Amino acid sequence: MAIRNPSVPATLWSGARTGAFHLVAGVLAVLFLFPLLWAVLNSLKSPTEANASPPTFLPSSLSLGNYETLGKYGAGIAAYTGNSLLVALVTVGGTVVFSVLAGYGFSRYEFRGKNLTFVTILAILMVPYATMLLPLYLLLGVLGLQDSLIGLGLVLVMFQLPFGVLIMRNAFDSIPRELEEAAFLDGAGALGALRHVSLRIVTPGVVTVGLFAFLASWNEFLAPLIFLNTGDKFTLPLMLVSVREGTFGQIDFGALQAGIVVAMVPCVALYLVLNRYYVTGLLNGALRG
Amino acid sequence: MGTPRSLLRRGALPAAGAALVLLGVTACSGGGSDSGDGPQTVTLWVASPTEAFSSALVDAYNKTHKNQVKVTGIPDDGFLQKIGTAAGARSLPDIVVSDVVYLPNYTSKGVFLDLTSRIKALPFASSVAPAHVQAGTWEGKQYAVPHKLASSVLFYNKDLFKKAGLDPEKPPADFEELLADAKKIRALGPDTYGYDFGGNCGGCTAYTMMPFMWAGGADVLADQGKTANFGNDTVKQVFGLYKQLWDAGVMPANAQTQDGSTWANNFVSGHVGMMAQGSAIVGDLQKQTGFDWGVTRIMSPDGSGTSTFVGGDAAAISATSEHADAAWDFLSWTLQDKQQVDIVAKNGDLPVRTDLAGNPNTAKDPRTKFIMDGVAGGKTPFALPFGQAFNDPTGPWIAMVRGAVFGANPDDAIAKGQQAIQKALDNAQQ
Amino acid sequence: MAVSKSTAHAGRTGALFVAPAGLLTLVLFVIPLGILVWMSLQDYPLLGKPTFTGFDNYLDIPGNEVFIQAIGFTLAYTVVTTVVMFLISFVLVAIANSRRRATKFYRTSYFLPYVVGTAAATLLWFVDSDPVIGVFNQVLVGLHLVDKPIAFLASPTLAFWSIIVLVSWKFMGFQVIVLLMGLQSIPTALFEAARVDGASRWQQLRFITIPSLRPTLALLFILSVTGSLLAFDQFLILTKGGPDNSTVSVVFAVYNTAFVNFDMGKAAALSVVLLVVLLLISAIQLPLLRRKDV
Secondary structure (H helix, E strand, O other): OOOOOOOOOOOHHHHHHHHHHHHHHHHHHHHHHHHHHHHHHHHOOOHHHHOOOOOOOOOOOOOOHHHHHHHHOOOOHHHHHHHHHHHHHHHHHHHHHHHHHHHHHHHHOOOOOHHHHHHHHHHHHHOOHHHHHHHHHHHHHHHOOOOOHHHHHHHHHHHHHHHHHHHHHHHHHOOOHHHHHHHHHOOOOHHHHHHHHHHHHOHHHHHHHHHHHHHHHHHOOHHHHHHOOOHHHOOHHHHHHHHHOOOOOOOOHHHHHHHHHHHHHHHHHHHHHHHHHHOOOHHHHHHHO | OOOHHHHHHHHHHHHHHHHHHHHHHHHHOOOOOOOOOOOOEEEEEEEHHHHHHHHHHHHHHHHHOOOEEEEEEEOHHHHHHHHHHHHHOOOOOOEEEEEHHHHHHHHOOOOEOOOHHHHHOOOOHHHEOHHHHHHOEEOOEEOEEEEEEEEEEEEEEHHHHHHOOOOOOOOOOOHHHHHHHHHHHHOOOOOOEEEOOOOOOHHHHHHHHHHHHHHOOOOOEEOOOOEEOOOOHHHHHHHHHHHHHHHOOOOOHHHOOOOOOOOOHHHHOOOEEEEEEEHHHHHHHHHOOOOOEEEEOEEOOOOOOEEOEEEEEEEEEEOOOOOHHHHHHHHHHHOOHHHHHHHHHOOOOEOOEHHHOOOHHHHOOHHHHHHHHHHOOOEOOOOOOHHHHHHOOOOHHHHHHHHHHHOOOHHHHHHHHHHHHHHHHHHHHO | OOOOOOOHHHHHHHHHHHHHHHHHHHHHHHHHHHHHHHHHOEEOEOOOOOEEOOOHHHHOHHHOHHHHHHHHHHHHHHHHHHHHHHHHHHHHHHHHOOOOOOHHHHHHHHHHHHHOOHHHHHHHHHHHOOOOOOHHHHHHHHOOOOOOOOOOOOOHHHHHHHHHHHHHHHHHHHHHHHHHHHHHOOOHHHHHHHHHOOOOHHHHHHHHHHHHHHHHHHHHHHHHHHHHHOOOHHHHHHHOOOOOOOOOOHHHHHHHHHHOOOEHHHHHHHHHHHHHHHHHHHHHHHHHHOOOOO
């Protein structure tokens, strides 16, 4: 697993190894990408061709008809995208802030009720999601947050907490405490030590927590379905399901696949932007300095 | 902030939830919620496959009325869950449009408002789709009116009939002919099938197989849904027909795994000779230009009787609605001649009133007229636990269908199914 | 271990750091959980009025055949998914962490399926794996790997493995990214020091990589086990619990109780029992999460 040794001489043996590496990695990449590429390809067929049986391989002509179907639905795709973005903003912001603070607290301090709090947060993972929704719905009603995108976002933050807190605690655990002690000696407070020293080092953790919070909120179907009552407030996944179910006894494959592409684009973009934080060695370099 | 204990005190929670919802509704409607002055907003929930249908009516209503109806299309995949949660929190919208087979489930629990006197006062009360009205009746009170009517018939592909040397104007009249025709069509080529059905879909199979049973005189759900009658020869013959079709390889391979999400696909794309299906696919069939098609009634084994499952959606007003009068104004408006003929029938859907069967828009296509004429003699099955016994993919009905059609021991599967369905019916009575 | 441990002041600071997450958990998790427990003590028809019935809902659980039968399937699914996912993800993360060319591309390919929502991805597979209209069979037949289309969802065994393949495809990216992040938090200096000492690649793996990855592996293990024990969407959409109820998971059974049978009281009782069982299972796993003190 630790393929970090660049100093192997370029022999025939290593060439063969490189070949085998690309063969295995490439075949796997094709397997992983195929269903998605197929969806992209289908989404660009005309609505009639996308629903043809048996399916055609290459589109006979490129068409944006399936995307027009999506665009025309209900309040328009921009409105649903906007709703989804707002929920994602609340979810990502809340998850990152709460997880970083809690992860730091759990990693660095001893306090009363620490274990109980930690286990309670972990227990969030362990309740069947579907049955928690009715109690949550009732509670949001009491809080005046039913049919509210903010309320929905807060619920999603709660469901992301266990993962976020665990990741951040692990990340802070792996930083030598000496670094912070130095900062303390320089007169920085606890928050200052967190901000100036550790946060920079745990960036991959923060990025991971934020990325997964975004993906979770962006694709969530059940929670918005239950918590939102007004069609204008619906998020993208609800709208995409409604579009493809518009016809009795048939799925609109074209709309389904175009919907998958539309929902994927921001996720892929975000991933590519954040990708640089996963480059080997970058952060360890920061540690050494 | 409420503590758990204070929230949980003596069932205060649903009440608190309801009170807050009421407050919310009042606030939203600008104060004069039920005083009758000022325009009101009526909320309506409908599952996404019916959303376009409802919106056509609502748009026309909103243009000509002070009160406004607001439609929210709920994704079908989560419809039961959405309704269940909202009902559990006492926050249903003013109007719920639901699959007609689920009505007993709601009416028996007091979820809907009693509409008996309002329905009786309609000048055309006696011709409002009787099967739907019966399904919406609980202990003598009427709770629902039909919204979108659907009816199952046997569709067939005339082009494939011709190619197979069959008379396209002479669809099968009994099981023997159906089986023979299906085999001839299957012989046309590897991608052409004689017959198709949704073999892993409880709702689809109930919708299309029960009429065969009713036509043969088997009252499979008798006594207001308290008695199951599947242990008889007619039911065996119906399953036997499907088993023969499956064993002979006349049906496509995906019939066995078809969960209903794409069950019309093979027929609409022209690969299937015959299929018992719902009137809802008529619109798609009219739009496509690939083949000519016809309809005939679903028949008894010997062809002496016919029947249809009257399905579709019914509309009801929730018991917690603050705008009952406004909601009823909309619902009764949708049932009037003009709307039924100029909006519903014009779009190719079936009018929900039997006295409008002959309207020019429905009669324009003799096939829709034919379907509509059958509605008066059709049935909507009535069972409190219809969802869990018949529509649920893990329920006893679909297990019986699969055992009897795909399994090695049909009699055994039917006996077990009869027992399990009866048990589900009994449990619901408690 | 803490920076300035065991002083009252430090204790307060620690509690303050955790307070926002704790408050959110209290309001949006502990209170609803209390409501859920309350519901589990009622005869609570989703559509009707609740009445207090004590522990009846709990006593009824052994008689709930669908739920009891689902336990065996869910356990099998959890074991197979966890093993398969870990084995494949080790290979993938080795590729994704390599310094060879095109690594970035490979890493992105493995991750991409994760960005699609579970419901949409599952539906995509439902269509793609169809024996008549699905592209998977077209490709397999086209490449002459099989003679005639396979009905992937028609037999219990095939359906089970179809779900495993789908889940591996869909969730592998998550596992790979988290492992990658764990790998990168290992200080490079450790490897450099080891090389200077003449440690072999295998020794580096054995004495540096694996011990340092322990918290990450434990985290993934717990997430995989709990996630699989509570899995649900993929069964609801891909197989609808079929064929013939062979793929009904425990949460599927809970969902049916709540939203098909409309029996919220029983569903709440099942959920509470599940929570307790999962907490017990995790209590066994939890020590794994603790950092091995060096």
